Amino acid sequence: MTDTATLILDGKEHQLPLVVGTEGERAVDIQTLRNNTGYVTLDPGYANTASCESAITFIDGEKGLLHYRGIPIEQFAAHPNFVEVSWLLIFGRLPTMREYTEFAHDLNAHANLDESMKHIFQGFPRSAPPMAILSAMINGLSCFHPELMELEDKTQFRRAAARLISKIRTIAAYAYRHSLGKPYIYPDPNLRYVPNFLHMMFSQPYEPYYCDEDVRDAVNLLLILHADHEQNCSTSTVRMVGSSQANLFASCAAGVCALWGPRHGGANVEVLHMLEQIHAGQITPEEYVAMAKDKESKVRLMGFGHRVYKNFDPRAKMLAKVAERLLRDRGKNDPLLNIARKLEEIALEDPYFVERKLYPNVDFYSGIIMRAIGIPTSMFTVMFAIGRLPGWIAHWWEQNQEAGGMIARPRQVYTGNNSTDYLLMERR
Numbered sequence: 016m017t018d019t020a021t022l023i024l025d026g027k028e029h030q031l032p033l034v035v036g037t038e039g040e041r042a043v044d045i046q047t048l049r050n051n052t053g054y055v056t057l058d059p060g061y062a063n064t065a066s067c068e069s070a071i072t073f074i075d076g077e078k079g080l081l082h083y084r085g086i087p088i089e090q091f092a093a094h095p096n097f098v099e100v101s102w103l104l105i106f107g108r109l110p111t112m113r114e115y116t117e118f119a120h121d122l123n124a125h126a127n128l129d130e131s132m133k134h135i136f137q138g139f140p141r142s143a144p145p146m147a148i149l150s151a152m153i154n155g156l157s158c159f160h161p162e163l164m165e166l167e168d169k170t171q172f173r174r175a176a177a178r179l180i181s182k183i184r185t186i187a188a189y190a191y192r193h194s195l196g197k198p199y200i201y202p203d204p205n206l207r208y209v210p211n212f213l214h215m216m217f218s219q220p221y222e223p224y225y226c227d228e229d230v231r232d233a234v235n236l237l238l239i240l241h242a243d244h245e246q247n248c249s250t251s252t253v254r255m256v257g258s259s260q261a262n263l264f265a266s267c268a269a270g271v272c273a274l275w276g277p278r279h280g281g282a283n284v285e286v287l288h289m290l291e292q293i294h295a296g297q298i299t300p301e302e303y304v305a306m307a308k309d310k311e312s313k314v315r316l317m318g319f320g321h322r323v324y325k326n327f328d329p330r331a332k333m334l335a336k337v338a339e340r341l342l343r344d345r346g347k348n349d350p351l352l353n354i355a356r357k358l359e360e361i362a363l364e365d366p367y368f369v370e371r372k373l374y375p376n377v378d379f380y381s382g383i384i385m386r387a388i389g390i391p392t393s394m395f396t397v398m399f400a401i402g403r404l405p406g407w408i409a410h411w412w413e414q415n416q417e418a419g420g421m422i423a424r425p426r427q428v429y430t431g432n433n434s435t436d437y438l439l440m441e442r443r
Contacts, residue, residue, distance in 0.1 A: 024052050038073050055426040062322070066251060066423070071104060071409050072243045079326035083243060084108065092333055095235035097242070098122065098208050101405035104243055105176055105412065119207070121177035126202035126211065128185050129159045136193050145397045146280075148190040149183070150271040156182060157264035164262045166415075175263055176408050183404055184208070187397045188215035194393070209234045212401075217389065229344055230388055233337050237384060240330040240377060241399050243406025245323070249273040249280070253407040254414050255423040263411055270407045271400050280396040280403075286318040287382035287392055290351040300357040308367050318355075318379030319362060325372040334380035335359075341387050352383050 019030040020043045029052055032044040042065050049055050058064045073082040081088040084103050091100060098119055102110040110118060135155060139148055156179070157164055163175040189199050192215075200215045210226040213234070217224035243250070252273040257266040274280035293303050306314040321328055342349050359375050362368040385395055414420060 022048075022052075024054060027052075034068070036068075038075070049426070055428070057428050061246075061251075066246055067254065067414065069245070069410065069413060070107070071406070071413060072245045074245050074323055076321070076323040076325050079324060079329050081244070081329050088240065088329055089333065091239050092236060095232050095239055097235045097238040097402075100239045100242055101180055104405045104409040106173075118173075118177060121174070122181040122208055123202075123204045123206075123211070125178045125181045126185050126204070128182060128189070132159065133189075133199065136189055136199075139190075139193065141194050141196060143190075143194070144275075145187070145190045145194065145393055146271060146275040146400070148193075149186055149397055149400060150268045150275070152186045152190075153179070153183065153264055153271060154268040157262055160264075164264075166263065172263075172412060176405075176412075179263065179267065179408065180404055183401055184212040185215060187394070187401060188212060190397070191216055191391075191394055207231075209238070213388075229341055233341050233384055234388065236333065236337060237381060237398065238402035240333060241381075241402030243403070243409065247279070248276070249403060250406060250410050254410050257411045257414055258420065258423040260422075263408065266411050267404060267407050270403070274400055274403065275396060280399045282317065282376075283378040283382040283385075283399070284392050284395050286355075286378050287351070287386065287395075289315075289317045290354050290383075293354050294350050300354055300361055304358065304361050304365065308365075316358070316362065316368075316373070319368065319375055320371070320373040321376045324374065324376065327374045328376040330377035331375040331379050334377065334384060335375075338380045338383045338387070341384060345387070347387065349383065349387065351386070355379065355383060 018033055020033055022029045022031055029048075031048070034042045034044050036042075045056060056064070071084065073085070074080065083091075083100065084107060086103070099110060099115060102115065102118055132152065132155065135152065136148070160175075160178060163171065163178065166172045166175055185202055192199055198220060200218045200220075202211050203214055206214055206226075209231050213226045213230070214224050246254075249270040253266045253270040256269040257263075261269075277285065289303075293300065303314065304316065306312045307316040338352055342352055359379070362373065362375075368374075382392070382395060385398060386392075390398060
C-alpha cells in the first residue's frame with residue numbers, strides 16, 4: 016500500500032501523506048494543502064475531518080465498538096467505578112491501588128466549595144438553567160484557585176483535575192438545591208464519589224439520603240458511558256478553546272456551553288418528553304412510529320440514530336439492561352420503559368429504520384434511569400456534563416502536551432459580496 020495519496024489540481028499532481036491509526040483508521044494528511052496548492056477543503060460539520068491524533072478513545076461506528084484507552088466499554092459494566100475510569104482516561108492507564116486511593120482521597124478532600132461561592136449562587140434566579148450556573152461556576156473556580164491556572168507539570172495537573180472532578184458535583188448539587196430554595200448540603204468525606212453527590216442532591220437537614228448499591232452502580236455506569244466519545248461537539252470545543260492556551264477551567268466551562276445545546280447534551284430530555292407525550296396522548300407506539308415515518312409530519316423518533324454509529328450504540332445496550340434491573344428491583348412498572356421497549360422493537364423490525372441504520376443510542380434509556388433515581392429533567396444535561404468532564408480534561412491535557420501545538424483556526428470559503436465601496440450616509 017502506498018504511503019501517499021495523489022491529488023490532481025489544475026493538471027498538477029500533489030502527493031499527500033497517508034496516516035494510519037493503531038486500529039486501522041486511514042487519513043489523508045492535508046496540512047500542507049493550502050500552502051502548496053492554494054486550495055482548502057470544505058467540510059461543513061467536520062464529518063470527514065480528523066482534527067487531531069488522539070490515544071484516548073476509539074469508536075468503530077460500523078461495528079458498534081467503543082474503547083477507552085483500548086478497553087472495550089462493556090468491561091466496565093460488572094464493577095462500574097467512575098473514579099477509576101476517570102484516572103484511566105486522563106492518565107492513560109488503569110491506576111494502581113495506591114494511585115487510586117490517593118486520587119479518591121483528593122476527590123473527597125476537595126469536594127467543598129469556598130464559602131464565598133455561596134453568595135454567587137444566591138445571585139442567580141431560582142429559574143436559572145442549571146447548565147448556565149454550571150458553566151459560570153466552573154469558570155469562577157479559576158478565581159478561587161489561581162495557583163492552578165498555569166499547570167507546569169503533571170503533579171499540578173493531577174491536583175487541578177482532582178479538584179475539578181470533585182467540585183463539579185458540588186456545584187451541580189448546589190445549583191439543583193438553589194432552584195428549589197433548599198439549604199445546601201455539605202459533602203460527606205466518608206462517602207464515595209457517587210453516593211456523596213446524591214447525598215448533596217437529596218439529603219435534608221437531619222435526614223440523610225441513603226444510596227443503595229443498585230443506584231450507586233447505575234449512576235457510576237451512567238457517568239462512565241458518558242465519560243468520553245472522541246471528537247464530539249463539546250470535546251472539540253474544549254480542544255479549540257484550549258488551543259489558545261486558555262486554562263483548564265475556562266476550557267471545560269466552554270465544553271459545558273457546547274453540551275448545553277439540544278442537539279448534543281439535551282437529547283435525552285427530548286427522548287423523555289417524547290415518551291411522556293405518547294403516554295399522555297394515549298396513542299400507541301405503532302401510531303407514533305407511523306407518524307415519525309410520515310414526511311409531512313413534524314413528529315420525530317427521538318433517541319434513534321447517531322452521527323458516528325451505523326450499528327447499535329453499545330452504550331444503549333448496556334443502559335437498557337440497567338433500566339430494566341433498576342425498575343424491576345424496585346417493583347416499579349414504569350409505563351415509559353414499556354413504551355421505550357415497544358418503540359425499539361418496532362423500529363428494529365421496520366425496513367424504514369433498518370435501511371437507514373437508525374438504532375437506539377445512549378440517550379434512549381439514560382433519561383429513564385435518571386427518572387427512576389429521582390433526578391429531574393432539568394438536571395439531565397448536568398449529569399451528562401459530570402460524566403463527560405474526565406474526557407474533556409484528558410483531551411485538554413493530551414493537546415497541551417503536544418510539541419508545537421497550533422491554535423485552532425479553521426478556514427472558510429467566502430460567499431459574500433465582491434469588493435464594494437463604502438457609501439456616505441446621504442448617498443445610501
